[in-house]
Amino acid sequence: MNTSTSKIVIFGLPLIVTLISGVILSNSGKPLNSAIFTVHKLIAVGTVILIGANVYKLFKAVDIQIAYLATFGTTGLFFVALIISGALLSLVDGELLNLGETTLQAVLRIHQIVPLLALAASALSIYLLVSSES
Numbered sequence: 843m844n845t846s847t848s849k850i851v852i853f854g855l856p857l858i859v860t861l862i863s864g865v866i867l868s869n870s871g872k873p874l875n876s877a878i879f880t881v882h883k884l885i886a887v888g889t890v891i892l893i894g895a896n897v898y899k900l901f902k903a904v905d906i907q908i909a910y911l912a913t914f915g916t917t918g919l920f921f922v923a924l925i926i927s928g929a930l931l932s933l934v935d936g937e938l939l940n941l942g943e944t945t946l947q948a949v950l951r952i953h954q955i956v957p958l959l960a961l962a963a964s965a966l967s968i969y970l971l972v973s974s975e976s
């Protein structure tokens with residue numbers, strides 16, 4: 843595996859683990875299992891920090907073309923959407939918030955679809971950064 847590929851794997855793997863822990867959490871029944879929920883949250887936050895810090899490092903090291911910025915911005919927005927929708931879902935689960943069935947289903951759908959978009963966008967962002975580095 844060359845350096846670029848291994849970097850993409852290193853960043854992609856925790857994101858896939860977050861996705862899998864989310865699916866296990868969703869299937870663990872209601873109210874949510876707090877141990878699985880804690881693992882899901884911690885891995886999600888760790889993944890965002892890992893990707894964010896390394897994208898920032900690579901970002902400073904390479905000569906960025908302005909067109910790439912849209913990809914990085916979109917990737918960041920996907921993660922913000924995941925954190926907000928995830929926080930809303932956990933508040934509803936803890937009965938601290940009542941969204942109504944339709945809104946709740948919409949938020950859940952966002953939290954189910956955006957992980958896949960975030961995965962694709964992160965892979966593309968990191969690919970752009972590592973290929974500009976070499």
Ligand code: HEM
Binds near residue numbers: 863
């Ligand atoms: C990188 C960030 C994240 C990713 C990729 C991610 C991914 C996922 C996925 C794929 C599911 C399963 C959805 C399903 O099959 O129904 C899920 C469920 C869930 N996630 Fe996340 N998540 C992320 C961040 C977060 C954060 C930061 C929180 C909380 C603050 C959170 C809270 C939840 C909750 C509460 C569920 C269960 C939803 C339910 O079934 O009611 N997630 N997540």
